Amino acid sequence: MALQINATNPEHPALLLELPWHLPLEEWPEEYLVPLPRGISRHVVRYARAGDEVIAVKELAQRPALREYELLRDLDRIGIPAVDPLAVLTGRTDTAGEPLESVLVTRHLGGSMPYRSMFETTLRPATMHRLMDALAVLLVRLHLAGFAWGDCSLSNTLFRRDAGAYAAYLVDAETGDLHPELSAGQRxxxxxxxxxxxxxxLLDLEASGALHPSVDPIxxxxxxxxxxxxLWQELTRTSVYPAGKYQYIERRIRRLNDLGFDVAEMQIEHASNGDTVTFVPKVVDAGHHQRQLLRLTGLDAEExxxxxxxxxxxxxxxxxDDYAPGDPLGARPEVLAHRWVREVxxxxxxxVPPELRGPMDAAEIYHELLEHRWYLSERAQHDIGLGTAVEDYIRTILPKVRETLRPTAD
Structure with missing residues (x-):
C-alpha cells in the first residue's frame, strides 16, 4: 500500500513528506525532533518540525488513528479546547517494504506543558487546585457538547497559563464518543x-517524591x-423566581457569563397562579469573554x-474624550477597541523583548504587566503608569518568569 496523507490544510502534505516516515517513530534521528517535554502515553509520541510549525506525531493502528483524527476535527468545529488535528498518515512501510503503524499528526499547543513537567519541582497545593479547576471546566465543556471522553486524566491533558490560572486542553480523544446529548449515567x-x-x-507522583506532602492523592x-x-449544577439547574422579578434572571445570566459561559437558549414558564416564574437556561457555549474580545478587537485569547x-x-x-455611551455622536466601542489595540x-x-518572553503569548504578557502595574501602584500608593511597570517588569521579573517556564527535554 502506498503512503496516504489525509490533511486539513492543502499545504501540510508537502511539508510532511520531508519527514522520515519509512522509519519507526522511536528511530527518528535527532535532526528531525524538537526537544519538548512529553507526557505519558500508551503510544510512541514525538515532537518534530514541519516547515515553520512544531507538530506532535503519534504512532498507532490505522483504524484508531483515522477515528481520532475525525473526532478531533469534530471537537474543533464545535469549539472545544483540544489539540488541532493536522493530518493522518496510513500505508507506511519501512525500506524493506514491511508495514509500519499509521500516525496521527497534531499541532503543538504553544506555551503548554504536560502535567508531569509541571511536577519536576514540587508544585504548591494552590497551583494544583488551579489545575483541577481547569480540568473540571474542560470536562464540563466536553459533557455539555455531548462528548464522552472515556479516559479523562492528567496524562491526556495539556495545561497552558491563562491570566494567573490555567486552561486545560484535551490531547487524546482515542477513547471518546460524540453524542447529541449525554445521559447522567454517561457523565x-x-x-x-x-x-x-x-x-x-498522583499516587505515582507521591511515590517518586514529586508530590507536595500536604496533598492526599485519594x-x-x-x-x-x-x-x-x-459547576455542572450552576450551569444547568432550574431556578424559580417571583413573578415580575426578571432582574433575577438577568443576574443568573450574568453569573453564568462570569463563569465564562453563554446562554444559548432559555426556557421561561409562568406558574398557573401567576406567582412564580421558572427559568431553565440552556448553556452550550463556553468562552463568553473570548468571543467578546475577539468581536471587539480581533484578539484571540484564553478565557x-x-x-x-x-x-x-x-x-x-x-x-x-469621544467615549459617550448612548450618544450617537460618540465613538462606537468597536472603534475605540481597535484604537486600544493599536495605541496601547x-x-x-x-x-518586551521577544527573547525574554519564553513560551508566554501576547495576552499572557499583557496580563502579567497589568498585574505588575497593580502591585507597584499599591506599593507606591498611586498609579505608576504602564510604561514604568513595563520597565520594572523587564528588569526584575521577566528573567525569573522565563527561567520558571523554560521547557526542558524529556
Whole structure:
C-alpha cells in the first residue's frame, strides 16, 4: 500500500513528506525532533518540525488513528479546547517494504506543558487546585457538547497559563464518543474514570517524591468530582423566581457569563397562579469573554486572559474624550477597541523583548504587566503608569518568569 496523507490544510502534505516516515517513530534521528517535554502515553509520541510549525506525531493502528483524527476535527468545529488535528498518515512501510503503524499528526499547543513537567519541582497545593479547576471546566465543556471522553486524566491533558490560572486542553480523544446529548449515567461514568485516573497519577507522583506532602492523592481525585458537580449544577439547574422579578434572571445570566459561559437558549414558564416564574437556561457555549474580545478587537485569547483584557479596555475607553455611551455622536466601542489595540496593547507587548518572553503569548504578557502595574501602584500608593511597570517588569521579573517556564527535554 502506498503512503496516504489525509490533511486539513492543502499545504501540510508537502511539508510532511520531508519527514522520515519509512522509519519507526522511536528511530527518528535527532535532526528531525524538537526537544519538548512529553507526557505519558500508551503510544510512541514525538515532537518534530514541519516547515515553520512544531507538530506532535503519534504512532498507532490505522483504524484508531483515522477515528481520532475525525473526532478531533469534530471537537474543533464545535469549539472545544483540544489539540488541532493536522493530518493522518496510513500505508507506511519501512525500506524493506514491511508495514509500519499509521500516525496521527497534531499541532503543538504553544506555551503548554504536560502535567508531569509541571511536577519536576514540587508544585504548591494552590497551583494544583488551579489545575483541577481547569480540568473540571474542560470536562464540563466536553459533557455539555455531548462528548464522552472515556479516559479523562492528567496524562491526556495539556495545561497552558491563562491570566494567573490555567486552561486545560484535551490531547487524546482515542477513547471518546460524540453524542447529541449525554445521559447522567454517561457523565457519571466519565467522572468516575477521572477520579480513579487522577488519584492513580498522583499516587505515582507521591511515590517518586514529586508530590507536595500536604496533598492526599485519594482526596484530590475525589475533589475534582466535587468541583465538576458544583459547576455542572450552576450551569444547568432550574431556578424559580417571583413573578415580575426578571432582574433575577438577568443576574443568573450574568453569573453564568462570569463563569465564562453563554446562554444559548432559555426556557421561561409562568406558574398557573401567576406567582412564580421558572427559568431553565440552556448553556452550550463556553468562552463568553473570548468571543467578546475577539468581536471587539480581533484578539484571540484564553478565557481568563480575555476577561482581564476586557476590563483594561473598558477602563481605557472611559478615559477617552469621544467615549459617550448612548450618544450617537460618540465613538462606537468597536472603534475605540481597535484604537486600544493599536495605541496601547500592541506597543506595550512589543516593548518586551521577544527573547525574554519564553513560551508566554501576547495576552499572557499583557496580563502579567497589568498585574505588575497593580502591585507597584499599591506599593507606591498611586498609579505608576504602564510604561514604568513595563520597565520594572523587564528588569526584575521577566528573567525569573522565563527561567520558571523554560521547557526542558524529556
Amino acid at each position: 457519571e461514568y466519565d467522572l468516575d474514570l477521572a477520579r480513579v485516573n487522577i488519584s492513580g497519577e 482526596e484530590f481525585g475525589t475533589e475534582i468530582c466535587a468541583r465538576y458537580q458544583r 481568563n486572559q480575555a476577561r482581564r483584557l476586557l476590563n483594561d479596555l473598558e477602563s481605557w475607553m472611559a478615559t477617552q 496593547f500592541r506597543p506595550t507587548v512589543r516593548s
